[in-house]
Amino acid sequence: MDIQNLKPTRERDEPIYLQLYRRYCEAIAAGKLKAGDRVPSVRSLASELNLARGTVEAAYQMLVGEGYFVARGAAGTVVSPRLARLAEPAGPRTVPPRAPDANSPQGAPGQALPFQLGLPALDAFPRKTWARLAGHTLRTLAAAAMTYPDPAGHEPLRRSIATYLGISRGIDCAPEQVFVTAGYHGALELVRRVLLRDGDLGWYEDPGYALARRFLLRAGLRLAPVPVDAEGLDVAHGLRRAPDARFAVVTPTHQSPMGMAMSLPRRLELLEWARASRAWIVEDDYDSEFRYHGRPLPALKSLDRHGRVLYTGTFSKVLLPGLRLAYLVVPAAQVARMRELVDLLPGPGSILPQATVADFMEQGHFARHLRKMRALYAERRGWLVDALARELGDRISIQPQAGGIHVLARLAAGHDDRALAAAAQARGLGLKALGDWRVGRSSRGGLLMGFTNFGTPDVATAEVRRLRTIMDATWSA
Ligand SMILES: Cc1ncc(COP(=O)(O)O)c(C=O)c1O
Structure with missing residues (x-):
């Protein structure tokens, strides 16, 4: 040169x-x-x-x-x-585009498609209140809260969650037992790392939440599918099929995706199994806040006398999934072990949304928001169910559900739910096939449909008509 x-x-x-x-x-x-x-x-x-x-x-x-x-x-x-x-020449500069994952229960990130599962009503998020509280949080953040945050979660939020769970879910826990996590996966990851070992076998509901199943398998655990019936997880089947299981993952309040509540005898059977075999129960209470008939059942955790239940809840359905905030309640005897691990981890992220959620709960907005959402979802659910009955008649039957934020429409025997869901997804609908949440075989498929973002009855009807057209084309082919 x-x-x-x-x-x-x-x-x-x-x-x-x-x-x-x-x-x-x-x-x-x-x-x-x-x-x-x-x-x-x-x-x-x-x-x-x-x-x-x-x-x-x-x-x-x-x-x-x-x-x-x-x-x-x-x-x-x-x-x-x-x-x-x-x-040396660098590898290719462009990352190949990710193929859309048809099996992802929630759909691709950043999407809100008609019938999409797992989303709250995005138009009903309390933006004004949120903006006011978030502004207040920023203006008044104490010096201590501006330093490195507690990786177990912002203390006022842990306190608010403990109070809420006591009142709404019958769970008697101290704030120290509450660990704020980045979504449900964050909670599962803590349980896995503290209480389980590589290759441990667990009972997993069949059908069950497909995303968490894949996550646990990828994390090196083994899962034995245990069927659910009208009373929830079939504990006797689990005992026969996988007597040496070390853990069980269950959705007792509102089985995901079938929607039944686990009966009291089954709950007691499951707790007794966990006590006798020193196994762990992960209770996924993801959408218990939404129940349209009768009172919400207390959590399984409320019956846990021997400290075997790890309770998880999320703010994804009651506020926004984008917050990425969930929580894990750990039995008192396991708090020290959990704390030891959590202190080495980065925690659930920024303190700002945590502080805003804490204020939202403490000032009574949360309870008001839930009341409002229950009424809104009951209405929107009704629009979808009416449209399905009117437009699809006896091609489907609606699985009765006391709560939740999705509808399960069963198909007449012999119709392939996966093929239909794939055709619908290809045309921009966000519904899912029940078959994709199952491990075992079943003669009757179904469609899982979100309804929370249908803003009017006409929108629900129009989308169901689109589905009918796709059904006509798929079933006559
Ligand atoms: C069965 C079930 N559990 C848990 C969750 C919560 O997941 P996250 O907190 O990661 O949003 C969901 C969300 O769709 C769910 O469907």
Whole structure:
């Protein structure tokens, strides 16, 4: 390279040695100087560029110190041969686009398609109240809250959750037992790392929440599918099929996706199994807040006398999934072990949304919002169920559900739910096939449909008509 290109200019504020240093770095990055190339000696460069020797020496010292140059004594100074790897062509710059995952229960990130599962009513999010509370949070954040946050979660939020669970779910727990997590997966990950070992076998509801099943399998656990019937998880089947299981994952309040509540005898059977075999029960209470008939059942955790239940809840359905806030309630005897791990982890993220959720709960907005959403969802659910009955008649039957934020429409025997759901997804509908949530076989498929974002009865009807057209085409093919 032309030595004169290294010449610093006196007009710039930057010290001359730094300019020289940077010119060398840029020349190496641009490939003008290659690994192993010899560079001029300090003396000759200083004389050539008319610089003080000390200036060139300072730049060379930095370049050697940072590994750009290697000084070889009498053999001179060269660009480090180890930089050869920099010159190798990098791998492809473009990441291949991700194929849409038809099996992802919630659909692709950032989507809100008609019938999409797992979303709250996005038009009913209390933006104004939220903005006011979030602004207040920012203005008044105490100095302590501006330092590194507690990885177990913001203390006021842990307190609000413990109070809420006591009142609404019959769970008697101290704030120290509540660990705020990044979504339900965050809670499962804590349970896995603290209480389970690689390869441990667990009972998993069949059908059951497909995303968490995949997550647990990928994490190295083994899962025995245990069928659910009208009373929820068939504990006797689990005992026969996998007597050595170390854990069970269940949705006792509102089975996902079938919708029944686990009966009291089954709950007691499950708790007794866990006590006797020292197994763990993960209670996933993901949407218990939405019940349209009768009172919500207390959580399974409320009956846990022997500290075997790990209770999880989420803010995804009651506020927004984008908050990525969920929580895990740990039996008192396991708090110290959990704390030990959590202290090594980054925790659930920014303190700001946690503080806003805590204020939202503490000031009574949460209870009001839930009341409002229950009425709204009962109405929107009604629109979808009416439209399905009117437009699809006896092609489907609606599985009775006391609550939740999805409808399960069973198909007449012999119709392939996966093929129908795939055809619907290809045309932009967000519904899912029951078959994709199952491990075992079943003669009757079904469609899982979200209804929370149908803003009017006409919208629900229009989307059901689209589905009918797709059904006609798929079933006559
Ligand atoms: C059965 C079930 N459990 C848990 C969750 C909560 O997941 P997250 O907190 O990660 O949003 C969902 C969300 O759809 C769910 O369907």
